Amino acid sequence: MSFDVLQEKIREKKNPTVAGLDARIEYVPEYIRKEAFEKYGVGLKGAVEAIWQFNVGLIDALCDIVPAVKPQSAYYENLGWQGMEMLERTIRYAKEKGLFVIADIKRGDIGSTATAYAEGWLSGAPIEGQVFKSFDADCVTLNGYMGSDSIKPFLEAAKGEDKCAFVLVKTSNPGSGELQDVKAADGRTIYEVMGELNEQIAAGTEGKYGFTMAGAVTGATYPQQIQDLRARLPHTFFLVPGYGAQGGTAADVKYAFNEKGHGAIVNSSRGIMCAWKKTGGDGHDFQEAARNAAIAMRDDIAQFVTVE
Numbered sequence: 001m002s003f004d005v006l007q008e009k010i011r012e013k014k015n016p017t018v019a020g021l022d023a024r025i026e027y028v029p030e031y032i033r034k035e036a037f038e039k040y041g042v043g044l045k046g047a048v049e050a051i052w053q054f055n056v057g058l059i060d061a062l063c064d065i066v067p068a069v070k071p072q073s074a075y076y077e078n079l080g081w082q083g084m085e086m087l088e089r090t091i092r093y094a095k096e097k098g099l100f101v102i103a104d105i106k107r108g109d110i111g112s113t114a115t116a117y118a119e120g121w122l123s124g125a126p127i128e129g130q131v132f133k134s135f136d137a138d139c140v141t142l143n144g145y146m147g148s149d150s151i152k153p154f155l156e157a158a159k160g161e162d163k164c165a166f167v168l169v170k171t172s173n174p175g176s177g178e179l180q181d182v183k184a185a186d187g188r189t190i191y192e193v194m195g196e197l198n199e200q201i202a203a204g205t206e207g208k209y210g211f212t213m214a215g216a217v218t219g220a221t222y223p224q225q226i227q228d229l230r231a232r233l234p235h236t237f238f239l240v241p242g243y244g245a246q247g248g249t250a251a252d253v254k255y256a257f258n259e260k261g262h263g264a265i266v267n268s269s270r271g272i273m274c275a276w277k278k279t280g281g282d283g284h285d286f287q288e289a290a291r292n293a294a295i296a297m298r299d300d301i302a303q304f305v306t307v308e
């Protein structure tokens with residue numbers, strides 16, 4: 001239960017950041033693409049092979065620097081069943097390398113359907129009295145705006161296995177305020193209501209660091225709102241996307257952490273995966289470039305946050 005496993009990994013690496021694996025084919029260096037397309041043809045199969053090679057290279061280059069990776073399911077779903085099979089392989093490979101895997105799936109549905117999603121991504125599918133695992137992520141992202149019954153099945157599935165979930169509270173995108181900043185009848189914003197509901201749902205699951213198993217997504221692009229949420233939600237672990245490519249800075253994300261430097265992890269996807277595009281090379285240096293970008297991000301945040 002809770003976020004103890006992730007917080008331990010963050011402390012071991014002294015690095016509260018997560019590398020996104022949002023593998024678009026354009027992010028893969030040309031020499032990898034060329035080889036895969038020659039072997040499997042230009043199409044879904046070739047793209048899946050190229051992205052698999054890229055992911056393995058990234059994971060190998062980053063596994064001693066970052067505590068976690070966050071594959072975004074959309075970039076695998078768009079390649080059909082072969083993309084999803086490769087996502088399952090990517091998750092397995094990252095876990096073998098000691099990384100905590102956050103599957104960014106942003107699911108949310110009525111309870112019975114949420115249970116099926118939770119089995120697929122976390123606990124495994126029960127078939128004839130046995131449980132069969134597939135994606136087996138450590139953690140998932142959820143869209144909980146359908147209410148507590150869309151979140152609870154994931155917490156049930158996560159409970160037995162030291163897994164956890166992040167629920168969207170205040171997202172990083174430009175349109176997030178259209179609904180999330182609207183004031184409810186009691187004067188709280190909708191994102192505050194969502195955050196407090198989420199902390200309540202998981203009350204009692206706090207681990208040794210004091211965080212429940214239901215974390216919150218709070219975008220780096222809204223530092224004031226992060227500060228507000230940190231004060232309101234002392235038992236909620238935050239996933240903070242929006243650093244780098246979306247404009248969030250280390251000074252913005254510092255508000256997500258508590259006084260011990262605990263309780264948050266900051267994501268960068270394009271900033272790490274596409275770092276090779278900025279070195280002036282032809283992509284053969286993508287591993288070194290990703291590693292350097294991850295180290296620079298860690299050191300940037302360390303100017304503001306010390307993880308005890």
Ligand SMILES: O=c1ccn([C@@H]2O[C@H](COP(=O)(O)O)[C@@H](O)[C@H]2O)c(=O)[nH]1
Nearest residue numbers: 072171172219241242245246268269270
């Ligand atoms: O509010 C949110 C929730 C999720 N995301 C996801 O994080 C990454 C960000 O990628 P960058 O390349 O570092 O911008 C991506 O997978 C989003 O789906 C988010 O950005 N904001």
